[in-house]
Amino acid sequence: QREVGLDVVFVLDISGSMRKDSIEGIPKVISMVNAVNKAMTEIMKDRNNKVGIVLFTTDATVLLPLNVYTARTTSNGIGQYIQYTTHEDADGHDLYFINANVTGMAQNTTEVTGDESMQIGLAKGADMLLQQEDTENRQPITILLSDGVPWYSTTEYDNVTSDNCTEIYQDFAINNYLTILTANYYKNKVTEHYKDAEALMYTIGFDLTSITAQTLLNPSEENVNACIESGQAEATTLYNYLTGIEYIINGKEVRNPYTEYNYADGAYIGEMTAEELDEIFAGIIEEINKVYETTTVETSNINMDVYRIEFENLDTNENITIVLDNQSQEYTLQELLASSTVIQENGRYYMDLKSAMFTNVYVIDITYYEAESTVGTLTSNSLLSPIPLLGEIREYIGK
Numbered sequence: 001q002r003e004v005g006l007d008v009v010f011v012l013d014i015s016g017s018m019r020k021d022s023i024e025g026i027p028k029v030i031s032m033v034n035a036v037n038k039a040m041t042e043i044m045k046d047r048n049n050k051v052g053i054v055l056f057t058t059d060a061t062v063l064l065p066l067n068v069y070t071a072r073t074t075s076n077g078i079g080q081y082i083q084y085t086t087h088e089d090a091d092g093h094d095l096y097f098i099n100a101n102v103t104g105m106a107q108n109t110t111e112v113t114g115d116e117s118m119q120i121g122l123a124k125g126a127d128m129l130l131q132q133e134d135t136e137n138r139q140p141i142t143i144l145l146s147d148g149v150p151w152y153s154t155t156e157y158d159n160v161t162s163d164n165c166t167e168i169y170q171d172f173a174i175n176n177y178l179t180i181l182t183a184n185y186y187k188n189k190v191t192e193h194y195k196d197a198e199a200l201m202y203t204i205g206f207d208l209t210s211i212t213a214q215t216l217l218n219p220s221e222e223n224v225n226a227c228i229e230s231g232q233a234e235a236t237t238l239y240n241y242l243t244g245i246e247y248i249i250n251g252k253e254v255r256n257p258y259t260e261y262n263y264a265d266g267a268y269i270g271e272m273t274a275e276e277l278d279e280i281f282a283g284i285i286e287e288i289n290k291v292y293e294t295t296t297v298e299t300s301n302i303n304m305d306v307y308r309i310e311f312e313n314l315d316t317n318e319n320i321t322i323v324l325d326n327q328s329q330e331y332t333l334q335e336l337l338a339s340s341t342v343i344q345e346n347g348r349y350y351m352d353l354k355s356a357m358f359t360n361v362y363v364i365d366i367t368y369y370e371a372e373s374t375v376g377t378l379t380s381n382s383l384l385s386p387i388p389l390l391g392e393i394r395e396y397i398g399k
Contacts, residue, residue, distance in 0.1 A: 004137050004197075004292045005048035007066055010036060011125040013146035013206075014112045015057045019096050020147075024273045028147055028206055029096050029112050031274035033084045037071075039143075039281040041079045044069060052128045053082065055098065056121025057114035058152065059162050066128045069102040085109075115151035118144075119182045123160035126186035135194045139292065142187075142199070143284060147206040149213050150175040155254050157181040167250075173237035174249055176216040180242070181256065183263040202284050205269030206277065211235050215242075218267030308343070308350040315371040316349075323365035324358070 018029040036053070043049050052066035063082065071079030083101045086094050096112040122144065129140045153175040154164040160182055169175055183201065190199035203217035212235050215223040224242055227235035240246040247255045266287065268280045311320075319330040320342075333349070336342035341355045351366060358364060 004139055005046075005050065006043065006139050006141060006288065006292065007050050007052075007129060007132060008043055008141045008143065009052045009054065009066060009125045009128050010039075011054045011056065011121045011142060011144045012036070013057070013116060013118075013121070013148065014055045014098060014110065015116045015148060016113045017148050018112050018206075019094065022207055022273065023271045026274055027094075027096065029084055029098070031277050032145060032206070033082055033098065034078075034274065035277045035281045037078050037081055038278055039285060040069070040081045041071075041077075042282070042285050044079065044081075051081075052125070053100075054121055054125045054128065055110050056117060056124070057112075058117050059114075060117070060120040060124040061110055062124065062128065063098065063100050063108055063110060064102065064105075066132065072101045072103055084112075116146060116148050117152040117165050118146060118150040118179045119153050119157065119160045120162060120165045122179070122182050122186055123165075126190055129190045129199070130193050132193075136196070138194060139197045139288075140190050140194050140199045141288065142190075142201045143204070143281075144183075144201065144217070145204040145206060146217070147208065149208075149210075149216055150179050153178040155249050155252050157254070158185045169249075171234060171237055173212060173234045173241065176212055176238050177241040177256075178249075178254070179216060180219050180261060180263070181254075181258070184258050184261055187263050200265045200288070201263050202266040203264045203268070204277070204280055205267070207271050208269050209271065212238055214267075214269050217269055218264045219262045220264075220267075221262075308352055309366070311342075311349040311351065311368055313370045314349045315369040318369035321367040322357070323363075324361045325363050 012032060014029065018032065019027055022028050022031060040051055043051055047068055050066045050068055051064065052062070053064040055061050055063050069081055071081045073080045080101050083099055085097045085099065087097070089095055097109050098112060099107040099109040101107065122142075125142050125144075129142075132138070132140075149172050151168060151172075152165055153167055153169065154160055155167070155178060156164050157178050158181075187199050187201050191197070205213055205217045208214070208217070211223065211226050211230050211232070215227055215235070215238055219242065224239060227239040230236075237246070242256055242261060244256060247253055266284060272280070314333070316333050319332055320336060321328060321330050323329075331341075333342065336351075337344060339355065339357065341352060341357045343350045343352050353364070
């Protein structure tokens with residue numbers, strides 16, 4: 001179990017476009033649900049971790065509050081923490097729904113429909129982290145997935161609510177700009193709340209390819225500059241807002257207060273298959289796990305194929321120091337031979353790790369002295385020089 005627990009919040013797009021097929025012909029919502037289940041299965045292996053899920057479309061809803069969960073059902077070893085269902089409407093069109101599938105909680109079904117309001121999704125996800133009282137030794141992480149740019153936004157980027165996040169601007173660049181400000185604002189708020197841990201945020205743009213979408217989910221210096229270089233009107237407008245050239249929206253002054261406005265610690269944007277989406281989620285979790293290694297688990301009854309350690313060139317006149325779980329003791333060779341801790345066979349000495357001395361011991365440190373050789377000082381003038389085997393002796397000592 002990690003010393004540091006993870007608080008992972010998924011902010012997932014369930015707008016109507018998620019019902020459409022990805023490049024491989026699978027509805028994107030199905031690929032998303034399967035990928036999230038695989039990710040949650042990995043995260044929940046450590047019961048010190050917590051997971052929460054926010055679904056956003058025109059509005060946002062909490063599907064799973066931040067907590068530790070057990071899936072009601074599994075499939076091929078993967079916990080089915082969330083599920084999708086389909087129904088046909090009166091015109092024969094498929095309707096998709098997502099529901100929770102964890103023990104001790106109602107299923108909370110939500111329909112996949114409407115248009116994106118990403119600001120409210122980010123705000124609701126951040127609020128879940130901001131409500132956590134015990135933040136000591138906890139790492140807050142947000143994983144945002146969307147297949148489109150936001151249709152709705154609010155100039156009150158630092159106080160997003162369902163009531164005010166309703167504006168539709170003809171230029172989508174304004175929605176993107178305000179959403180970037182919201183992502184930065186709430187990421188900073190979560191960092192302040194957790195005190196000892198900087199909030200992390202990862203973004204996934206499922207089948208998004210435009211430069212404005214890439215900048216929305218990854219406003220790096222490279223992407224921002226690519227906006228102006230593209231020559232596209234919408235991308236140029238986004239560049240102007242982020243760099244301070246423009247800042248008036250519907251008569252209201254909304255300046256970008258951030259010099260470092262790239263909130264994404266990792267961004268994955270473009271056309272992707274279901275397998276690639278799985279790999280993206282797995283890669284994010286692997287990256288987090290590398291930072292927060294698991295602690296050592298004590299284990300007993302280890303079967304060891306090799307249980308003898310040879311003392312090569314042992315100086316039999318010197319003591320041998322053995323440290324057992326930080327307790328140090330010196331022994332003569334004779335004492336260790338008498339207790340069968342050291343075994344002599346064919347002129348060689350071996351430490352037997354199955355001896356009584358090492359029972360229920362986890363850490364062993366052994367120090368011994370090597371004997372000095374006098375054979376190496378022989379010269380060609382030595383009395384031994386006529387012996388034909390001298391060269392072979394010297395070669396052996398060298399080895």
